Amino acid sequence: TIDNPILRTSEPVGPATGGQAPNWTIGEGSNSPDAKFANTPEDKAPYTGEPNVPDPNIILQGGDDCANATVVTGLPYTDDGTIVGYTDDYEEVCPYSSTSPDVVYVFTPTEDIPIDITLCLGTTDYDTKLFVYEDVCESPYYACNDDACSDPFLFDSELIGMVCYAGHDYYIIVDGYGGDAGNYTIEITEGEMPPPPPQCPEGSMFSQSPNLPDADYWSFHTSDIGTDPDYLCYENFWDLTAPIEGIGFWGLDLGLPPWSECFEDPAVFEVIFYEDDAGLPGAVVATYTTSITPVPTGLLYAGVYEMNWYSGPINPPLDFAAGWVSIQGISDPQDCVFLWASSYDGDALAYQWDGSALVQLLDDNSNGLDLSLCILPSFQLPWLSIDISTGSIPYGDPPIDITATMDATDLEEGTYTGSINFTTNDPNNPNPTVPVTFVVGEVGCDYVPGDANGDGSPAGNDVTYSVRYFKGLGDPPPDSCPYQGGWLYSAGDANGSCSYSGSDVTFLVAYFKGQNPEILYCPETPPAGGGGPTAIIRGNKAVVPKNQ
Structure with a gap:
């Protein structure tokens, strides 16, 4: 019987146990701040100022539309201006609409280059909006931002790491929120190339990539036992062509609301697969527990929180072509919560159990969401x-290294x-x-294998030093390492057996005579920065690997 710990009600509702079909209660959503972290637009007050009236004298300055765009002659580039009196030629919603006037700049790079565009400085004194077209000034926009910063005005705009390609025209539109207009300072500088967009590993049988930080909508949904209730998220999959041997997904590690960044290494997850029951998670098929080292992606959400990539094995492999999977953080201590990244790549159907009901995940426009997910027919950590x-060993044959x-x-x-x-x-x-x-990193103890007297290199006098020590006539080797609750004279352990004894003297003599190709060291007490091949331990004997 599989006991699912997330149920805290006396009613027979919620995730299935023991292979039984669940009796779901379907809810309409949770207003708890613990449930998710998203780029939900703020409820901004409507613009109540004077309507824009174009002023021909200002329009004559140029930059009013794409045909008369002000040319960005080189980087870095800075300009002070105003949109007051200009014409409202262009409009994009990201996420707010506008009737503000706009001013246009054009940048045509001679090489591929990332750029940063900001209005968050200088004379900017109104609620701005900033968007970019590539080659043609019509929807869809190439990039857009409304409220990236709050200085010098409360709601200002910037685009960071926007990649421009050689020979293309990038029309930069300085606009406003609602109908707001005013003065601005624009600065355009060379930026840093953003990390590549996250994608499932090559060969994945099922792929749903996460929504990116500059998307119109992104969200991360709590799926962890560290909250009350214990939120649990479910995603469905289909058409798998081979047994499942690995799983991957994206998410955040955050402290409880108000959200703050944290990092669990390793992060421990419970992964459960379910049958499909008329479009809902059904009976439990298999349960796995996996420890994963998160890999930071370099992608920042809300400009602060870095998304991680998680991948781990499914062992034993699971032959299961279609159904549901839940992923829940179960690390201890439970003060760092896992939130699963959303996606738009699937069938717009994913759920979150909020302690009393199963709730479909929706964006701010009530469109169905998916969760990021990669299902792999084989699994190998990149490092x-x-x-x-693969291979076989005939009965009675010796082991294969x-x-x-x-x-x-x-x-x-x-x-x-x-x-x-x-x-x-x-x-x-x-x-x-x-x-x-x-x-x-810099790990291990500070010693040279075989250097029993600590003078920096193994030599014949290290044999003499060890002999004197074992006869009770000299001091022990000066370099020691913590080992199994005690200490090991690792510098004297020339044969890598994780002990210091007379056999190390014999081994070292044979090394100087050319009978042993390498001085070895105990695998559990490596020298800082390496120092030679690691011994293979069979029982208490150190064996020199062939061709090493």
Whole structure:
């Protein structure tokens, strides 16, 4: 029986248990601030000022429309101006409508370049809006922003990291909210290339990418046991062509409202698959618990909160072509909450359990939302690989060594967790798992393997030093490492057996005679910055890997 811990009611409603079909209560939505984090437009007061009257004297200055746009001659570029007296030629809703006049600039780059455009400085003294067309001044817009900042005026606009392509014309429209108009300072500078838009890994059987920070609407929906009630989100999938071996999704780690950024590493999730029951999650099919190291994407929402990518194995693999999946954060302590990123890529059907009812996820226009989701026919962490992925061992043959490689390229400092999962025909252990922890950064102890006397390099005098120590005539090696609750003289452990004994003297002598190719070190006490091949431990014996 699978006991689902999110139910806190005495009624038989909510997620199914023990493979039984659920008896759902359908709700209309939750007003709790815990339920989601979204770019819901503020309820701004309507514009009540004087209507705009075009002034021909100002129009004669140029820049009134795209045909007379003011040319941006180079970067950085700054200009002071006004939209008062200009004509209302163009209008885009993002998310507010307007009858304000507008002024036009045009930028034509000679190379691909990201740019930042801001009205949040200088003489700006009204409620602005800023949007851009590419090549032709008509909808849809290329980029748009209404209220990115609140200085120097309360509601000012800017576009950050907008990529412009060589040879194309980018018409920059300085506009206003409602019918508001006034003075502005515009600054255009070269920006930083934004991170690539998030996409499911190549080969995914099911793909729903998250809404981007500059989209008209984005949202993140709470799915974590750290809230009261324990919110739980569901997404459906279909047409899978192979067993599920991996799952991926995007989201935020946030402290409880008022939301504040936090980071769980590893983050622990309960992943449950369900049958479909007439368009709702049905009976439970399988339950998994997975620990995932979040990978920051570089994409900031509300200009502050960085979205993470989460991916983990489904082991044992699940042969399940269509249905529902829920993903819920269950990390302890429960002070950092997981919120699942929305998407528009699916069938506009996803749900959140709010403790008493199942609620369909909707955007601010009551359109159905999806949740970001990638379902994979195979799973491999980008930093972890093995040299043998398939094979067989005849009965009675010796074991085969499988070498695991961890690659820190493009990884930030931190601790990464994963596992190597096997599918076998062993009836007693069909799906063995080897957990992996990978620490990126300056780790290990400060020593040189084999350098028992601590003079900086292994040599013949280290043999003499160790012999004197074992005879009780000398001091122990100066460099020690914490090991299994005690200490290990790692510099003297030349054979990598995770102990310091006379066998290390024998091993070191053989090394100097050319009989051992490398000095080894204990895998559990690596030297800072590396220092040689890691010993393979079989029982208490260190074995030198071939060709290493």
